[in-house]
Amino acid sequence: MNENAKRLGQDQAAVGTMGRREFLRRVGGGLVVLFTTAPRLGFGEAPPADASSAPAFNAYLRIAGDGRVTCFTGKIEMGQGVITSLPQMLADELDVGVDMIDMVMGDTDRCPFDRGTWGSLTTRVFGPELRAAGARARHALLELAADRLGAPLGRLQVEQGVVFDGADRTRRVTYGELTRGQAILRSVEGEIPTRPAADYRAMGTPLTRRDAREKVTGEAKYAADIHLPGMLHARILRPPAHGATLKRLDTSAVAGIEGAQVVQDGDLVAVLHPQRDAADRAFGQLQATFDVPEPTVDERSIYDHLLSVAPEGETVTAGGSLAEGERLASEIFDETYYNAYVAHAPIEPHAAVASLQDGRLTVWASTQSPFGLKSQLVTELSLRGDQVRVITPFVGGGFGGKGPSSQGIQAARLARLTGRPVQVFWTREDEFFWDTYRPAAVVRIRSGLTAAGAPAFWDYRTYFAGARGSAQPYDIPHHRTLAQPGRWGGVPGSHPFAVGAWRAPGANTNIFACEQHIDIMAGRAGVDPLQYRLRHCNDPKFQGVLKAVAERFGWKPIPGHNGRGIGVACGIDADTVVATMAEVEVDRSSGRIRVHRVACAQDMGQVVNPAGATIQIEGCITMGLGYALMEQQRFQGGAIQDLNFDSYSLPTFSDLPAIETILIDSDDPAPHGGGEPAIITMGAVIANAVYDAIGVRLFELPMTPERVRAALEIRGQFT
Numbered sequence: 001m002n003e004n005a006k007r008l009g010q011d012q013a014a015v016g017t018m019g020r021r022e023f024l025r026r027v028g029g030g031l032v033v034l035f036t037t038a039p040r041l042g043f044g045e046a047p048p049a050d051a052s053s054a055p056a057f058n059a060y061l062r063i064a065g066d067g068r069v070t071c072f073t074g075k076i077e078m079g080q081g082v083i084t085s086l087p088q089m090l091a092d093e094l095d096v097g098v099d100m101i102d103m104v105m106g107d108t109d110r111c112p113f114d115r116g117t118w119g120s121l122t123t124r125v126f127g128p129e130l131r132a133a134g135a136r137a138r139h140a141l142l143e144l145a146a147d148r149l150g151a152p153l154g155r156l157q158v159e160q161g162v163v164f165d166g167a168d169r170t171r172r173v174t175y176g177e178l179t180r181g182q183a184i185l186r187s188v189e190g191e192i193p194t195r196p197a198a199d200y201r202a203m204g205t206p207l208t209r210r211d212a213r214e215k216v217t218g219e220a221k222y223a224a225d226i227h228l229p230g231m232l233h234a235r236i237l238r239p240p241a242h243g244a245t246l247k248r249l250d251t252s253a254v255a256g257i258e259g260a261q262v263v264q265d266g267d268l269v270a271v272l273h274p275q276r277d278a279a280d281r282a283f284g285q286l287q288a289t290f291d292v293p294e295p296t297v298d299e300r301s302i303y304d305h306l307l308s309v310a311p312e313g314e315t316v317t318a319g320g321s322l323a324e325g326e327r328l329a330s331e332i333f334d335e336t337y338y339n340a341y342v343a344h345a346p347i348e349p350h351a352a353v354a355s356l357q358d359g360r361l362t363v364w365a366s367t368q369s370p371f372g373l374k375s376q377l378v379t380e381l382s383l384r385g386d387q388v389r390v391i392t393p394f395v396g397g398g399f400g401g402k403g404p405s406s407q408g409i410q411a412a413r414l415a416r417l418t419g420r421p422v423q424v425f426w427t428r429e430d431e432f433f434w435d436t437y438r439p440a441a442v443v444r445i446r447s448g449l450t451a452a453g454a455p456a457f458w459d460y461r462t463y464f465a466g467a468r469g470s471a472q473p474y475d476i477p478h479h480r481t482l483a484q485p486g487r488w489g490g491v492p493g494s495h496p497f498a499v500g501a502w503r504a505p506g507a508n509t510n511i512f513a514c515e516q517h518i519d520i521m522a523g524r525a526g527v528d529p530l531q532y533r534l535r536h537c538n539d540p541k542f543q544g545v546l547k548a549v550a551e552r553f554g555w556k557p558i559p560g561h562n563g564r565g566i567g568v569a570c571g572i573d574a575d576t577v578v579a580t581m582a583e584v585e586v587d588r589s590s591g592r593i594r595v596h597r598v599a600c601a602q603d604m605g606q607v608v609n610p611a612g613a614t615i616q617i618e619g620c621i622t623m624g625l626g627y628a629l630m631e632q633q634r635f636q637g638g639a640i641q642d643l644n645f646d647s648y649s650l651p652t653f654s655d656l657p658a659i660e661t662i663l664i665d666s667d668d669p670a671p672h673g674g675g676e677p678a679i680i681t682m683g684a685v686i687a688n689a690v691y692d693a694i695g696v697r698l699f700e701l702p703m704t705p706e707r708v709r710a711a712l713e714i715r716g717q718f719t
Helices: 003-009 020-027 082-094 122-149 175-179 212-217 276-283 302-309 322-328 370-381 406-418 428-434 507-525 529-536 540-553 610-629 682-694 705-714
Strands: 030-035 059-063 069-073 101-105 156-159 162-165 168-174 183-187 232-236 245-250 261-265 268-273 287-291 314-319 331-339 351-357 360-365 388-391 422-425 441-449 455-463 478-483 564-573 576-586 593-603 658-663
Touching: 030 122, 030 175, 059 122, 059 175, 069 082, 069 122, 082 101, 082 122, 122 156, 122 162, 122 168, 122 175, 122 183, 162 175, 168 175, 232 276, 232 406, 261 406, 268 276, 268 406, 302 441, 322 441, 322 455, 322 478, 331 507, 351 406, 360 370, 360 406, 370 388, 370 406, 406 422, 441 507, 455 507, 507 529, 507 564, 507 610, 507 682, 529 540, 529 564, 540 564, 540 576, 540 593, 540 658, 564 682, 576 682, 593 610, 593 682, 610 658, 610 682, 682 705
Parallel strands: 030 183, 069 101, 232 422, 360 388, 455 478, 593 658
Antiparallel strands: 030 059, 059 069, 156 162, 162 168, 232 268, 245 287, 261 268, 314 478, 331 441, 351 360, 351 422, 441 455, 564 576, 576 593
């Protein structure tokens, strides 16, 4: 834990279920500004644990007597860099140095209710509200300074937390001097204008992440690093397959191991011991028999199953008449695209520590939704909201998988049953089994070209991927896009195990299909795929990113299918427009695809931290290589076959291409999401480059060597 965190740990500020008077009493002296962020729904959505006492605000900042600024928010840091970029946004409005701002994040006792950290919403939704609160705080401080200095408000100026009289700069007062010894409460109400981009000093400046040193040196604390006196380590018994039921449990061999105990509470069976390695050994002595249902689907038959249970889709977007479009078409294309189940596979497996002391439960958990977990704990353990506290330490990656936080529930149940603190730290096998997956999905596209080579119609149906990323950006007069209602289809029994959000949920699947299909149409029209997109997409942001990446990449199609090819793809996610180009080499004998180079341009509006944005793009490209080329979960019914990295492959350093990033100097003043957009194009851009290299289309993700060889064999090109 860093010094700022230690110092803040002594601060008695706490909100959430208390009234404002009690809140101010606990905060102590200083200026406190309360503000409310726009409500957004998302996966893991949960109301406050005690909805009747939910505050009228859901974030606040405090300026203390020493002049330091603290922002309290239910958002969490899991590698996306908001622990650095949010202070940048606040610093410009308050006119203080970024190093004068501390962040307290994801503590349900000290931070107000927040819906969770996902969807690239923190910067684009919470950020503007934080800036508005900073502007309100600055205005309140100027009002205090006007009284202190006896100067009109319009004559006052601020530099680095010091207010001075513009007519006499020797007459000055610091923020700390203005707030010392007072308890001042302000709410963000009415219009206080935020600063224009021309006045930014912190935003737009590339900054090294403030948590970088802790993470590089190993000082950063994650949930698995929390150790309490008397704590027990738990190993959870999992069935051999989802849907299996426990028939018999023999714990006699564990009974002879000193310090080990077995806890069985309904569906929860755990072996506990004060030492983790001893818990592992004792766990290996359990004898359990399960009733496993016969598998009805596997990774090969799942697509037919999904199509057989898919409900009628709902219209995402539509225009013109499909019948008229078909009448105008001189050529029609009908293709189906598939993607497999994909695991989150974070570096940090799910972990939690729970302690029940004097009727009050505290849980440290790797979670994207601390308040969602708190609500679950209140329900699961029949507690009041004020009896439960969730603290989120650093989270080692989530990608959508740490919204559900069953490890926190498991730890809390075991702590109550044993009367001692308990740590639940999933093994890698547990992680692959218990975590949710990106759903397998199918996309069907039927489209047509006019005699002049222009798009005539577009009939798009996506099954179980969801609507995100499904609305194509092209000027197609007759079009319709359908997606299943609810999240990922919402059909009970459609998947043999739990599915959920996975970085840019659904958009990876939809862009893989859409952008490959546009390439097919461009090829049949005899037009360069870049020029085809520019010709038929008039959106200035799409035009901008396509031209920018083409200039950096040096777009020049390679004649013939000589084993080396280039591809292009574009899309929009989290309000950010992205275009990607890639160069690949394909070995016809082995079927192996080698990606040599990737360039990516993003128009994400106001770039708060260019260094952080670049890192996010590079991370998306790296992770995108995985879902495009190698990641897939094999299974037989509910039995998961890939439970570790010996069979479930992720990109390694030797797989990485040269990566170039372009951040568009946008005239859009709003900041947009940066944690997910660059991943959505990776499947499509590689598929298009592979076609350019060897002349075959790959319609299923991942594009493994076996699938490349099979496609070449069909075309009679396999050597």
